[in-house]
Amino acid sequence: MIELQNITYRYPKSALPVLQDLSLTVEEGEFLLVTGPSGSGKSTLLRCLNGLVPHFYGGQFAGQVRVCGQDPVAAEPRRMSRYVGFVFQDPEAQFVVDAVEDELVFALENHAVPQATMRKRVEEVLDQLDIAHLRSRRVSTLSGGEKQRVAIAAVLTLQPQVLVLDEPTSQLDPQAAEQVLDALVRLNHDLGLTIVLSEHRLERVVQYADRVLYLSGNSQPPLLGEPREVLDQVELTPPLVSLGKALGWQPLPLTLKEARPHARKFERALRSPDQSTNQPTIHPPTPPSSSPSIQLCDVWYAYNGHEALKGVSLDIAPGEFVALMGRNGAGKTTLLKQIVGLLKPKQGQVKVMDLDTRRTDQQALIAHVGYVPQNPGALLFADTVRQELDFTRRSRGMALGGYESLLETLDLNAHAERYPRDLSVGERQRAALAAVLVADPEIILLDEPTRGLDYRQKKALVAFLQREKKRGRTVIMATHDVELVATCADRVILLGDGQVVVDGSTREVMTDSLVFASQVNKLFRDARFLTVKDVLASCRSG
Amino acid sequence: MFHVVAWVLWLAASAMVPLLTQHPFYLALTIAGAWLVFQTVRQISPEAVMWGSLIKLALFIWAFTVPFNALSVHAGQTVLFSLPDRWPLIGGIVTLEAILQGLINGLKLFTLLLIFATFNAGVDHYRLLRLTPAFLYQVGVITSIAVTFVPQMMVAGKEIREAQAIRGHRFRGLRDLLPLFVPLLTGGLERAVGLAESMEARGFGGNVRDVSPRKELLTKIGTLAALLLTLAGAFWYAYFAATQEIGLALIGGGTGLLVCVFWQLGRRVSRTRYHRDTWRRRDTALTLASLALGGGLLTARLAATSLLSYSPYSPTSIWPDFNLGLGLLTLLVAVPALSLGKSHD
Numbered sequence: 001m002i003e004l005q006n007i008t009y010r011y012p013k014s015a016l017p018v019l020q021d022l023s024l025t026v027e028e029g030e031f032l033l034v035t036g037p038s039g040s041g042k043s044t045l046l047r048c049l050n051g052l053v054p055h056f057y058g059g060q061f062a063g064q065v066r067v068c069g070q071d072p073v074a075a076e077p078r079r080m081s082r083y084v085g086f087v088f089q090d091p092e093a094q095f096v097v098d099a100v101e102d103e104l105v106f107a108l109e110n111h112a113v114p115q116a117t118m119r120k121r122v123e124e125v126l127d128q129l130d131i132a133h134l135r136s137r138r139v140s141t142l143s144g145g146e147k148q149r150v151a152i153a154a155v156l157t158l159q160p161q162v163l164v165l166d167e168p169t170s171q172l173d174p175q176a177a178e179q180v181l182d183a184l185v186r187l188n189h190d191l192g193l194t195i196v197l198s199e200h201r202l203e204r205v206v207q208y209a210d211r212v213l214y215l216s217g218n219s220q221p222p223l224l225g226e227p228r229e230v231l232d233q234v235e236l237t238p239p240l241v242s243l244g245k246a247l248g249w250q251p252l253p254l255t256l257k258e259a260r261p262h263a264r265k266f267e268r269a270l271r272s273p274d275q276s277t278n279q280p281t282i283h284p285p286t287p288p289s290s291s292p293s294i295q296l297c298d299v300w301y302a303y304n305g306h307e308a309l310k311g312v313s314l315d316i317a318p319g320e321f322v323a324l325m326g327r328n329g330a331g332k333t334t335l336l337k338q339i340v341g342l343l344k345p346k347q348g349q350v351k352v353m354d355l356d357t358r359r360t361d362q363q364a365l366i367a368h369v370g371y372v373p374q375n376p377g378a379l380l381f382a383d384t385v386r387q388e389l390d391f392t393r394r395s396r397g398m399a400l401g402g403y404e405s406l407l408e409t410l411d412l413n414a415h416a417e418r419y420p421r422d423l424s425v426g427e428r429q430r431a432a433l434a435a436v437l438v439a440d441p442e443i444i445l446l447d448e449p450t451r452g453l454d455y456r457q458k459k460a461l462v463a464f465l466q467r468e469k470k471r472g473r474t475v476i477m478a479t480h481d482v483e484l485v486a487t488c489a490d491r492v493i494l495l496g497d498g499q500v501v502v503d504g505s506t507r508e509v510m511t512d513s514l515v516f517a518s519q520v521n522k523l524f525r526d527a528r529f530l531t532v533k534d535v536l537a538s539c540r541s542g
Numbered sequence: 543m544f545h546v547v548a549w550v551l552w553l554a555a556s557a558m559v560p561l562l563t564q565h566p567f568y569l570a571l572t573i574a575g576a577w578l579v580f581q582t583v584r585q586i587s588p589e590a591v592m593w594g595s596l597i598k599l600a601l602f603i604w605a606f607t608v609p610f611n612a613l614s615v616h617a618g619q620t621v622l623f624s625l626p627d628r629w630p631l632i633g634g635i636v637t638l639e640a641i642l643q644g645l646i647n648g649l650k651l652f653t654l655l656l657i658f659a660t661f662n663a664g665v666d667h668y669r670l671l672r673l674t675p676a677f678l679y680q681v682g683v684i685t686s687i688a689v690t691f692v693p694q695m696m697v698a699g700k701e702i703r704e705a706q707a708i709r710g711h712r713f714r715g716l717r718d719l720l721p722l723f724v725p726l727l728t729g730g731l732e733r734a735v736g737l738a739e740s741m742e743a744r745g746f747g748g749n750v751r752d753v754s755p756r757k758e759l760l761t762k763i764g765t766l767a768a769l770l771l772t773l774a775g776a777f778w779y780a781y782f783a784a785t786q787e788i789g790l791a792l793i794g795g796g797t798g799l800l801v802c803v804f805w806q807l808g809r810r811v812s813r814t815r816y817h818r819d820t821w822r823r824r825d826t827a828l829t830l831a832s833l834a835l836g837g838g839l840l841t842a843r844l845a846a847t848s849l850l851s852y853s854p855y856s857p858t859s860i861w862p863d864f865n866l867g868l869g870l871l872t873l874l875v876a877v878p879a880l881s882l883g884k885s886h887d
Contacts, residue, residue: 056739081745092694093736096687096746097668105816107744112812119816140694155744342704362707371708377732378698378705381724391721395710421728436709 001162001194002026002049007063009044009053018044020219022063026196028161031188033209033227034198037454038424040217042198043089046164049196050084051077068161081107085155087165091147091172095139100131100150103139107158118157125153128191129183143328145176149183156187163187165197169204170452173328173480177204184208200454203238203483203519206231207255228252236455239483239519243532247539256523263523270538291354293318293443293474294339299348301334308334310498311348316476318442321469323485323506324478325516326495332478333374335495336445339476341365352443367396370441374448376432380420385412385431388420389438396439403438409464410434426457433464444468446477450484462488486510486518486530506530543586544878546669548825548832553661555832556875558839560653563850564646567864568872569653575875576656582879583664590663592692600655604648611644612636618855642854657875664878672815683746687737691730698729751810764803772796824881831877838871 004024010017018041026032034042047053051072054061065072068083088094097103104125108118126132129149139147148168155163165184169177185208187193199205206212212230214223223230231241232252244253247266253259292315301309308331316322324332337343338350341357350357353368373379382388385407390400407413410430415423420431429449437444444465450458458481465475465488479485485492485506492509494502494516502509510517511527521530529535543549559572580597584590613625613632618639627633671683699722706721713719775792782789842849852862 050743052739052743056742077742078745081743084743086740086743088736088740090736093733094740096683096737096741099666099668102668102816106746109813109816110745112814115814115816115818118814122816158745337704340708342708363710363712366708366710369708373701373705375701377729378701378725379709381721381728391711392709395712421732439710 001028001030001068002196003064003066004048005064007045007048007061007065009048009062010060011044012058014059016219017060019048022222024213024224026194028194029188029192031185031195031208031210032197033202033205033212034196034215035200035202035212036215036222037200037217037456038426040215042200042215043166045213045215046086046166046196046198048072049162049164050080050086051075052086081155081160082111082158083160083162085152085158085160085163087148087151087155087163087168089167089170091144091151094151095147098138098140100137100139100142101135103150104154104157107154111158121157121159125156128156128187129153143176144172145179148172148176148180152180152183162194162196165195167198167200167452169199170201174204174482175327181205181208201238202231203240206238206241227254236459239532240523243520243523243535246532246536256519259523266535267524267526292316293353294476295349295351296335296338297349297351299338299345299350301338301343301346303334308498309338309345312495312498312500313348314493314500314503316474318474319469319472320474320491321465321489322474322476322491322493323489324476324493324495325480325482325485326501330495331498332495333447334498336371336447336476336478339443340369340371340445342371366439366441368441369443369445370436370439371445372433372436372447372449374451376428377421379432379435380428383419384417385420385423385434386416388431388435392435392438398439403434406434406438409467411460425452426454429453429457430461433461437468441473443474443476446475446479448479449477450479450481458484482510482516482518483531485516486521487533492516543583543664543666543882544828545819545821545825546665546673548821548828549661549665549878550670550673551829551832551836552875552878553657555836555839556657557654558836559872559875560650560657562839562843563852564650565850565852565862566646566649567862568850568868569646569649571869571872572653572875573649573656575873575879576653576660578876578879579882580656580660580663582882583660586882587663592696593659593663596659596662597656600652600659603655604652607648607651608641608644611647612641615640615643639854646854669817669819672817691733694733695726695730699726702726702729751812753810761803761806764799764806768796768799768803770796771799827881828877831874835871835874838868842868 002025004022007019007022008017009019022045034045036042044053047057048065049067049072053059054073055076061073067080070080070083072080072084095103096106101122104122105118108121113121122135126135129152131146131149131153134142134146134150139150142150152163152165152168163184169180172180181204184195184197188195188208197205197209206227209227211225212223212227214230214234216222223233228251231237231254232245237245240256240259241252241254243249244259244262247262249259249262251258253262294314294316296312296314299309299312300307312331312335324335326332334343338345338357339352341350341352341360341362344350344358352360352365355365355368357365380388382391389403389406393400393403404413407416410433412427412430412434415427415431420428423431429452433446433449449461453461462484465477469475469488477484477489489506492502492504492506493500494509494513502512507527507530510521510530511525514522518530520532520535523529524535528538544552556572556576559568563569580590584594613636616634616637618635618637620638621635622638622641624635625633667685671685674681702722702725711718711721772793773796775789775794775796777789778792779786779789839850849863849865849868
């Protein structure tokens with residue numbers, strides 16, 4: 001179905017090739033997962049399959065590509081659209097028309113498909129992706145997961161034989177990602193559609209893939225094989241796989257189901273020498289020692305009649321590391337914006353460092369609070385990262401310079417003179433973080449800080465945040481990333497429909513929940529074990 | 543909503559009022575009608591909020607036209623006061639008539655923009671696009687994308703403003719616009735490139751039939767000839783005042799040829815349509831009303847010019863005459879509000 005032979009490609013104006021001498025064969029009906037750190041050439045490889053590379057990007061291309069018997073280099077992407085359906089990362093940026101049904105037929109109309117056939121195809125894809133209820137909606141009113149499913153449906157109307165998806169779930173929350181992946185698995189199983197998907201969060205997809213292609217980036221040869229084989233050789237993996245590797249479980253478990261027998265055995269081994277360790281040691285959240293740095297008292301807020309916060313009361317002590325969790329639209333971002341004073345409560349009171357946000361000037365508030373929004377693109381505008389940092393300090397009337405150590409800890413030293421928008425997703429995120437934190441606020445607010453980051457970048461972020469916490473900073477982050485919460489937060493606040501549903505220590509909340517538990521915790525269902533580290537530590541002590 | 547054709551007809555007929563007359567009473571009636579329609583559309587269409595800001599802009603412009611006209615036109619009988627003659631442009635008498643004319647100019651503009659905003663709030667731009675002939679399809683797609691970009695840009699703009707505000711950004715001078723505009727612009731460009739890629743990958747503009755090299759050459763020569771003709775015509779028109787008709791004829795010929803070439807090009811691209819738009823009874827009603835309104839106005843304009851004309855500068859009376867028949871006719875602008883009011887779909 002797909003055959004690549006000795007592909008080498010170099011983007012225009014770049015010194016090193018992204019892909020070097022890559023060969024790959026994909027059989028019909030296969031589900032291939034392409035993974036690897038950011039910047040390793042995943043997107044580039046996928047774009048070779050329909051000719052966007054080299055047609056859309058230019059650059060130097062060498063090697064042979066055959067997809068469905070066609071040569072994408074000779075045929076151009078528009079002709080390849082009948083054979084290869086391509087879905088992009090950002091659901092926002094791929095819609096031409098605002099109405100769902102019109103969007104679905106856009107490609108068909110362009111290919112002059114007769115009207116009767118069009119009607120049939122539209123009905124088919126609506127059912128295949130389970131989106132019939134969305135047909136008369138406007139794209140702008142859909143949720144992320146719905147948008148991405150519409151995008152998939154829109155390319156499937158041409159009945160391609162191969163579906164290529166470039167990190168389709170990286171901008172989505174876990175539930176939405178689940179919907180999209182379910183739809184893909186169904187297409188792969190029921191229709192035998194060949195799927196090539198890139199993703200760096202392996203825990204979501206690895207169990208569905210037939211084979212994995214791991215691109216390591218720094219000019220090392222790629223790994224290709226069964227998921228187990230490849231994961232065995234890769235350093236950074238999902239927690240479950242890391243645990244399996246550390247404890248020498250064979251065959252390496254990819255799903256909870258596969259890991260459970262191993263876990264039972266491990267628990268028995270752990271229990272036998274010392275019975276007492278079985279007692280879960282739950283530490284209650286440390287009572288606030290000094291006066292709280294943030295106080296919310298019965299806060300209500302509504303956007304155009306839709307109530308986003310309904311009587312939220314919270315106290316957050318200095319030095320606490322709090323995770324705000326909950327599904328999309330639960331009010332997480334609204335709550336953060338209340339604390340930084342971008343939104344003022346309709347009713348109730350928000351006090352930050354004893355300043356009432358309704359009576360305090362924004363400038364006085366941001367002297368204490370730094371807020372990193374979800375989309376770093378909204379922040380970055382200067383010519384270099386350094387100027388970005390200078391801008392913040394100048395706006396605050398602080399002296400320029402003196403942020404070398406911050407650049408160092410965020411691993412941005414090498415990029416200080418680069419144009420921020422040319423950086424990779426993870427680097428951009430860190431540049432935005434640096435641009436806010438350069439003012440050295442006592443309270444750090446983060447909105448979805450790990451969206452789009454790969455394992456290495458996530459690890460670096462966690463290390464940075466833990467260091468800030470040790471310096472006595474208060475950190476509050478809104479996130480869907482349970483693994484992140486398990487590794488660094490002390491307290492979890494679960495929001496549901498604008499109200500606080502649960503508020504407790506991370507251990508307590510995670511053990512109690514099925515959805516908001518980390519992989520390791522789901523495996524053992526034991527309050528002692530949230531992360532791989534916890535398990536390994538108990539191993540050593542036991 | 544209405545069928546696109548009926549809705550376009552409403553736009554054309556209603557816009558005729560401010561285009562054909564500056565009679566304040568008829569304009570006021572049109573505004574009342576269009577406002578009613580806008581309010582009805584707003585309950586159905588989510589996009590109306592965005593077009594509401596266009597109406598606010600129109601009000602702002604209106605406020606501006608009055609002093610502009612009063613200070614720049616120095617004519618009329620009722621002199622209110624005068625400014626020193628040596629002041630450039632604004633020096634001279636300021637008259638009541640000039641102020642009135644300014645008010646009316648603003649009124650005309652406001653009526654036009656209100657009608658335009660109402661039309662846009664209620665139209666499905668993609669369906670509108672399908673009305674365009676094949677050779678204009680590309681232009682149409684660009685317009686449709688531009689229209690969907692506007693709300694996205696507004697959301698992005700808000701996000702950027704907030705993000706910069708909490709970094710301590712304050713607006714003190716023109717330089718402070720940079721942190722707001724650069725992310726907006728680059729963000730927009732990034733989205734545009736993404737969209738172009740997605741359209742390419744979905745085969746946009748891919749279904750072009752191959753033609754013989756002779757035909758290809760012919761089209762190219764045709765385009766060149768058409769452009770040269772138009773250019774020559776424009777020169778003729780500008781430099782030979784005595785025989786301007788020849789210039790106009792040349793421009794006309796050039797444009798005609800260009801349309802022919804585009805039409806030929808359009809025929810090479812085959813495209814099909816998905817929608818079978820339904821024509822309902824209220825579409826017929828709206829069409830009839832719009833035809834009556836447009837026809838009536840045209841007849842009045844051609845047969846009885848005095849009915850529509852009004853000028854504050856006229857020596858006889860500052861108060862306009864009012865013709866009840868015409869007044870009732872302009873009320874037809876409100877027809878969509880009546881037929882939409884009953885059922886919301």
